[in-house]
Amino acid sequence: MRRITISDVAEHAGVSKSTVSQYLNKRYDYMGKKTKERIEHAVKELGYSPNIIARSLKQKSTMTIGVIVANILHVFSTQVIRAIEDFCNEKDFHVIICNADDDPEKEKRYIEMLQSKQVDGIIAFPTGGNVELYKALIEVQFPVVFMDRIIPWIEIDTVILDNEKASFLAVEEFLRKGYREIGMLSPPLRENVTSRMERINGFKKALDNKQITFNQNYLMVGEINNIQVVMKEMLEQDNPPDALLALNDRVLHEVLAFTKKHRMRLPEDLAVIGIDEVSYANIYSPALTTIQQPAFDMGKKAAELLLNRITNKENCMDPKIYRFEPKLNSRESC
Amino acid sequence: MRRITISDVAEHAGVSKSTVSQYLNKRYDYMGKKTKERIEHAVKELGYSPNIIARSLKQKSTMTIGVIVANILHVFSTQVIRAIEDFCNEKDFHVIICNADDDPEKEKRYIEMLQSKQVDGIIAFPTGGNVELYKALIEVQFPVVFMDRIIPWIEIDTVILDNEKASFLAVEEFLRKGYREIGMLSPPLRENVTSRMERINGFKKALDNKQITFNQNYLMVGEINNIQVVMKEMLEQDNPPDALLALNDRVLHEVLAFTKKHRMRLPEDLAVIGIDEVSYANIYSPALTTIQQPAFDMGKKAAELLLNRITNKENCMDPKIYRFEPKLNSRESC
DNA sequence: CTGAAAGCGCTTACAG
């Protein structure tokens, strides 16, 4: 299987490679009509398609970006990716997806791999474990956009939910429905996973804002696979909360596993709100009240920012943080 | 930002480009120890990383494969992709993901794009709408593996669920639990979406096998966004089924929306089984009985087959269909 | 043991 090259086309059409190249790049300005037709014909007849690799080498641009997510199995990542792809597709950019699994080592390997592949830019859910690398990228003005996480001292365009607002919305909804003893359940606060910290801060601030004193025992943290134990503790204390905010979709899953196991009725025995929309929110009984991230808008914005940086190199705008508004889906679990 | 090239390294180390290249490719056989160290040092000092694009051009291999899924938002696709990535990552292959959205035009563009990018092979959920293209790929011995769908007359390695068996397992489970009036709900049977056809055939065969006469009115088809209407019809007939098999996860979702809306109790009012595992199966009330596809195993197999074809060109083994066994997750909805 | 040279398939500045 020998691939057809530009030389074959040139020979077949009886012109030079240069001219064929001009044709392929639609620089018809000075091209004779006859020449153009002959090339057109040759291309068709030979079924020629250009070797982008060769072009990239010469042009030093691959029209490809890399996307490093924590885990493609997470719904949020999946939606962000989909939005990025759709946007890039329109602009004739291609996308390479990588799973860093929140492992700085893997992230580093992927960033290096993507650079070796000469991608024009990267969108990443940064692990936060490669500060030196991030700095090096900024240093050489390599286009990068971060998603979902803010890395302190690193100035890079970042697209992120207004996480405090998400907690605010939840607290307000609880209060509106008459719940005042509000608890919150969170996975461990790893450094750099901005969203968790912010959601917890937002929770505290919202209570404060509503003149409710924050109760230490109403905020508990645990590994996902252990969080049902933690939840049990929370609910077995003397004056347990009557409402519970699940910090993310995975926590919500465990909360529901727990309430199912213990035959608790929602919202009578416990009102529940989850941050992150889940696919089964509407069909669950009761339908689940959630706070939704505009994942598609966020993905699109990230792609837009990145492609802007790639195409307007001159325009070295200062990096900013772009906050997106969460949305309350008020249903039956609260 | 001028990138460091092999020439810079050569100069810095005081050797030729050839030698540096040998070093990078770990062909140390005849290399002097001193030379090796000097290069090692230069590479580090300059922070050199090779330009894979240039290498690919020369070697005519990009160590990259393309994956064309119908929709990355579908859980099954997501899991297959993850398995493919993990496998490829181990073998130092990279993956480019594309969403064809079951649109033959898009599929065609993506296949051409991937070939322009000189990928070494493609794994696709074929739309079935580009038979000529598929044939052309086989013709030039371009490595391809299909997932989930069998395209008639096209001989290509295909990884697919034993869909008939999936229906068999469901029917058996219904019978075991004492349900004999078994209905099935399906999305429209588009040509080429093999799995739907097979699941329906399996359903009929299973009934036949159990000496139950198949009732036309117990098998209904409808667009997803209209399937609740169809379901209503099914359940309002004179002698409605007491058990229902949902052909896939999206049908199941609608079935559950319906039973929730009409306050039906599962399994008392209607026993339900869904083909495809869903994330909420265990936390739903009742927990949902499902038939699960081994998505990760299937993705891994597809990757394995493709990389084998890529690396053992000589070994032109006949394309086969690889069937995977579905698994019954017996829970409470049946 | 190491290096000069050719070549992968394009693009582009320049000459005519």
Next chain:
DNA sequence: CTGAAAGCGCTTACAG
């Protein structure tokens, strides 16, 4: 209006 030539950053067969 078209073409010869150089070059993108590598690899590799071959010479020494």
